[in-house]
Amino acid sequence: xxxxxxxxxxFSSLDKAQREAELKVTDLSLAFGGxxxxxxxxxxxxxxxxxxxxxxxxxxxxxxxxxxxxxYKPSSGTILFNNVNIVDxxxxxxxxxxxxxxxxxIELFPGMTVLDNMLLARHIHCRYNLGLAALFSRxxxxxxxxxxxxxxxxxxxxxxxxxRSELVGSLPYxxxxxxxxxxxxxxxxxxxxxxxxxxxxxxxxxEDMVRFLLELNRGWSQTMILVEHDMSIVMSISxxxxxxxxxxxxxxxxxxxIQDHPEVIKAYLGDTTDLELDSLNAGQEQ
Amino acid sequence: xxxxxxxxxQCIDPNTAEAYTRxxxxxxxxxxxxLLGDRPAIREKQYGIWKRYTWKxxxxxxxxxxxxxxxxxxxxxxxxxxxxxxxxxWLFSEFGAQALGAVTLNLFTSAVSGELVGAxxxxxxSLVVVQDQEQADKxxxxxxxxxxxxxxxYVDPTGMRSYRDDLWLVSFADLLEKGKDxxxxxxxxxxxxxxxGRADETALMIMTSGxxxxxxxxxxxxxxxxxxxxxxxxxxxxxxxxxxMSMSPPAWIVDQMWGSGITLLxxxxxxxxxxxxxxxxxxxxxxxxxxxTSSRFWEDLASMIRVKIDDAGYINxxxxxxxxxxxxxxEESLSQKRKPSSIMSIFYFMASIAVFRPLLDRIGCSxxxxxxxxxxxxSPDVIRFFRAIGLNLKQCYGLTxxxxxxxxxxxxxxxxxxxxxxxxxxxxxxxxxxxxxxxxPITFAGYYNDYEATAEAFRDGWxxxxxxxxxxxxxxxxxxxxxxxxxxxxxxxxxxxxxxETRLKFSLYIKEAVIFGEGRPFxxxxxxxxxxxxxxxxxxxxxxxxxxxxxxxxxxxEELILEEVEKVNNQLPEPMKIKKFFLLYKLxxxxxxxxxxxxxxxxRFVYGLYIKLIEGMYSDKNDIxxxxxxxxxxxxxxxIQTRVRIVSVY
Numbered sequence: 001x002x003x004x005x006x007x008x009x010x011f012s013s014l015d016k017a018q019r020e021a022e023l024k025v026t027d028l029s030l031a032f033g034g035x036x037x038x039x040x041x042x043x044x045x046x047x048x049x050x051x052x053x054x055x056x057x058x059x060x061x062x063x064x065x066x067x068x069x070x071x072y073k074p075s076s077g078t079i080l081f082n083n084v085n086i087v088d089x090x091x092x093x094x095x096x097x098x099x100x101x102x103x104x105x106i107e108l109f110p111g112m113t114v115l116d117n118m119l120l121a122r123h124i125h126c127r128y129n130l131g132l133a134a135l136f137s138r139x140x141x142x143x144x145x146x147x148x149x150x151x152x153x154x155x156x157x158x159x160x161x162x163x164r165s166e167l168v169g170s171l172p173y174x175x176x177x178x179x180x181x182x183x184x185x186x187x188x189x190x191x192x193x194x195x196x197x198x199x200x201x202x203x204x205x206x207e208d209m210v211r212f213l214l215e216l217n218r219g220w221s222q223t224m225i226l227v228e229h230d231m232s233i234v235m236s237i238s239x240x241x242x243x244x245x246x247x248x249x250x251x252x253x254x255x256x257x258i259q260d261h262p263e264v265i266k267a268y269l270g271d272t273t274d275l276e277l278d279s280l281n282a283g284q285e286q
Numbered sequence: 287x288x289x290x291x292x293x294x295x296q297c298i299d300p301n302t303a304e305a306y307t308r309x310x311x312x313x314x315x316x317x318x319x320x321l322l323g324d325r326p327a328i329r330e331k332q333y334g335i336w337k338r339y340t341w342k343x344x345x346x347x348x349x350x351x352x353x354x355x356x357x358x359x360x361x362x363x364x365x366x367x368x369x370x371x372x373x374x375x376w377l378f379s380e381f382g383a384q385a386l387g388a389v390t391l392n393l394f395t396s397a398v399s400g401e402l403v404g405a406x407x408x409x410x411x412s413l414v415v416v417q418d419q420e421q422a423d424k425x426x427x428x429x430x431x432x433x434x435x436x437x438x439x440y441v442d443p444t445g446m447r448s449y450r451d452d453l454w455l456v457s458f459a460d461l462l463e464k465g466k467d468x469x470x471x472x473x474x475x476x477x478x479x480x481x482x483g484r485a486d487e488t489a490l491m492i493m494t495s496g497x498x499x500x501x502x503x504x505x506x507x508x509x510x511x512x513x514x515x516x517x518x519x520x521x522x523x524x525x526x527x528x529x530x531m532s533m534s535p536p537a538w539i540v541d542q543m544w545g546s547g548i549t550l551l552x553x554x555x556x557x558x559x560x561x562x563x564x565x566x567x568x569x570x571x572x573x574x575x576x577x578x579t580s581s582r583f584w585e586d587l588a589s590m591i592r593v594k595i596d597d598a599g600y601i602n603x604x605x606x607x608x609x610x611x612x613x614x615x616x617e618e619s620l621s622q623k624r625k626p627s628s629i630m631s632i633f634y635f636m637a638s639i640a641v642f643r644p645l646l647d648r649i650g651c652s653x654x655x656x657x658x659x660x661x662x663x664x665s666p667d668v669i670r671f672f673r674a675i676g677l678n679l680k681q682c683y684g685l686t687x688x689x690x691x692x693x694x695x696x697x698x699x700x701x702x703x704x705x706x707x708x709x710x711x712x713x714x715x716x717x718x719x720x721x722x723x724x725x726x727p728i729t730f731a732g733y734y735n736d737y738e739a740t741a742e743a744f745r746d747g748w749x750x751x752x753x754x755x756x757x758x759x760x761x762x763x764x765x766x767x768x769x770x771x772x773x774x775x776x777x778x779x780x781x782x783x784x785x786x787e788t789r790l791k792f793s794l795y796i797k798e799a800v801i802f803g804e805g806r807p808f809x810x811x812x813x814x815x816x817x818x819x820x821x822x823x824x825x826x827x828x829x830x831x832x833x834x835x836x837x838x839x840x841x842x843x844e845e846l847i848l849e850e851v852e853k854v855n856n857q858l859p860e861p862m863k864i865k866k867f868f869l870l871y872k873l874x875x876x877x878x879x880x881x882x883x884x885x886x887x888x889x890r891f892v893y894g895l896y897i898k899l900i901e902g903m904y905s906d907k908n909d910i911x912x913x914x915x916x917x918x919x920x921x922x923x924x925x926i927q928t929r930v931r932i933v934s935v936y
Contacts, residue, residue, distance in 0.1 A: 001330070001332075001347075001373075001374055001375060001458075002332075002373045002374075002375055002417075002441045002442050002458075003375060003441050003442070003443070003457065003458035003459045003462070004459055005332070005442060005443070005444065006442065006443045006444040006445075007443075148334075149333065152333035152334050152335075153333065155333075155334070156332075156333060157444075159561070161334070161560050161561050161563070161564050162561060162563035162564045162567075164334060211445065215444070215445065215447075218447070219447050
């Protein structure tokens with residue numbers, strides 16, 4: 001019945017200890033040759049929080065995410081996740097510690113169906129071994145059913161029923177972004193890292209995505225780091241904001257503080273005093 | 287339970303069905319739960335799997351819903367509104383409320399806040415069941431205007447977290463819990479309430495479409511619905527476990543007819559799709575045995591099949607066109623009541639194995655025993671196409687006030703233009719002024735709080751349908767059109783311009799037609815040819831032409847259209863036959879104010895503009911010299927001088 005939907009067990013059945021996601025980044029630096037992509041960045045993420053990372057193009061936002069999710073190895077500094085240093089862990093080990101992510105440029109398998117793409121994410125939760133799987137024993141079958149049920153609940157939550165058996169390659173961009181979120185959720189991450197989930201979406205798709213993220217964060221206390229360009233969305237849904245510029249942390253605080261922060265305005269709009277002078281000069285010449 | 291109809295269907299015993307017409311709908315459900323027990327009553331797709339509710343489950347949920355309503359203070363004679371899409375909770379709420387003696391009204395989920403509030407005020411609803419957050423928000427905005435609504439029950443809990451502190455809102459899951467608790471406290475409360483119901487009480491109300499003025503609330507009694515269901519069960523191939531797919535909004539009569547009538551009484555299974563977007567797939571998985579939809583559905587489906595076939599490979603294309611020819615010839619001989627030759631039957635059998643069955647399976651129509659089209663007139667070509675490929679597509683007719691469809695074409699007497707014969711225990715007659723009148727147990731109890739309209743709807747115990755029509759030689763009913771649109775000729779014969787025009791426009795070569803003849807000795811027509819199709823036709827025959835004006839005045843085209851008009855005339859009764867027509871030298875255009883922006887002909891304006899030509903048809907002239915204005919796209923007006931020929935039919 002419809003009356004009993006909206007209770008995905010990956011959230012509703014977990015207790016608080018299982019949801020713990022304390023991330024502590026200290027003095028993180030990353031250099032590509034002579035270019036300092038990140039310089040002495042420190043930040044904290046607490047359990048149940050929605051932290052947004054913003055900044056102009058090339059500020060180092062994606063680099064920071066790549067360090068956290070193990071794609072880049074930082075030159076110095078530490079990243080503690082639930083008091084374990086994860087700097088030296090590989091990506092496949094990181095997913096097991098409970099960090100899941102989506103990508104700015106969708107990284108799905110276009111030749112596979114939505115369901116198969118999401119099923120792949122379940123392999124870290126598989127308890128059976130190759131031998132049992134080859135025999136397709138009762139326990140294996142029961143477990144496969146359990147995985148499918150979990151995925152169906154995610155599909156229901158993200159309203160993807162009509163595309164579940166479509167090939168990902170045939171889907172429009174906005175839908176693919178949704179599938180990527182679905183796959184990240186199928187990992188059952190403690191910390192969900194979202195790299196520009198709203199990029200290239202129509203207004204309606206954005207509204208849907210905001211709805212999902214809010215329900216995840218406020219409803220099910222999913223800890224999240226969100227990198228996003230769309231300021232109106234960031235300001236309205238995030239609890240705390242970190243601003244980066246040229247690899248350095250410019251500011252940190254509540255959305256309303258960040259909105260009026262002079263350094264942030266300067267980083268985004270350029271130096272406004274110069275601008276005014278220029279336009280004044282231009283006016284006089286005319 | 288008895289078996290009937292070729293032994294394939296197992297049906298409810300006729301005596302039981304008769305007894306059911308003396309029960310309320312929830313009472314029928316309670317008996318069906320004893321009779322049918324663990325057979326599937328409702329199927330709903332959720333989490334990608336069809337989940338079924340047995341008749342026992344069905345009763346259990348209705349019981350809990352009813353007691354839940356009771357604990358919220360719903361009593362006999364109260365009204366509740368249901369603003370839901372097609373989900374099982376709709377039926378639980380409806381029968382739950384009716385078990386307590388309350389009356390239900392379904393409203394459209396697409397309605398705006400003002401409309402909903404207006405309807406709630408009108409019936410002074412004491413409870414409202416809504417689909418989700420979207421619907422709840424519409425009511426929350428206007429909460430002050432509807433103080434009589436004690437609680438709003440929402441079905442889908444998604445996104446309702448932030449509303450938890452609002453005690454006005456109750457979740458459906460909580461409602462069921464409340465009902466369960468009350469059931470444990472007083473286990474015989476439900477049965478006591480259930481037994482108080484009487485068959486002649488109002489069960490539900492349905493809002494009429496209100497194309498003319500304010501919409502009215504038609505009240506249907508339990509007996510209306512159960513009688514209608516019994517009549518359908520007798521005349522149509524419906525059995526226990528046959529499938530109905532719930533697709534049209536519950537606020538319409540069609541799904542009410544099946545959901546709260548036929549599926550309940552005949553033991554059919556009601557199937558609910560997963561979401562609105564997945565209907566096509568879910569439909570195919572279920573393969574329903576009966577369907578009623580608008581003519582639009584079939585026209586779209588037919589053109590979709592044509593497009594797909596055109597895209598198919600050479601072999602498939604040839605095979606399909608061959609099979610279609612066989613199908614048409616076979617159907618043709620059947621409709622003329624000739625027995626097809628044995629060679630023909632063999633061919634038809636082969637065609638159906640190789641082409642028709644796989645095709646019908648693809649579109650989810652392989653299990654249909656009957657398919658109906660209602661509402662607007664449907665092109666006979668579309669009907670013939672589907673009948674040729676082995677789909678039993680028939681026309682039907684009905685009203686909200688008659689509990690839905692009461693006219694259906696019998697299986698072996700399908701005619702392209704009629705709406706068939708009445709279902710059992712229903713009588714239809716034509717009044718002196720050609721209005722179709724109905725009588726039987728299916729006619730409604732009246733409009734809610736509108737005695738005047740109710741009195742006007744009946745004459746000597748017959749329900750006036752508001753449609754004009756006549757019975758043909760086989761006593762099939764033909765609907766001409768809404769009675770208020772009917773025009774009379776000089777001899778007092780009624781005809782509906784729209785009826786004739788629609789049939790003319792079924793022709794590929796006719797784009798627009800306007801019928802004249804009010805107070806005249808005979809009927810005439812102004813016709814616009816279809817430039818694309820008529821142009822292709824001319825090119826294939828090497829007939830040269832330049833412009834629309836040129837093409838429309840060619841004698842070959844005149845003969846082509848004459849043939850088409852004669853075809854239409856053959857379907858029409860004598861006084862409605864077209865005697866003369868002319869082909870207009872230009873297309874009727876909204877820019878020239880001849881059409882409305884929605885594409886409807888402005889009849890009087892057209893008459894005024896072409897009075898010379900139209901009057902010419904009632905004189906004995908054969909052609910008329912005319913100077914006409916043509917407005918070009920850039921706005922400037924050009925003059926056309928041409929000679930328009932009047933074509934006489936016969």
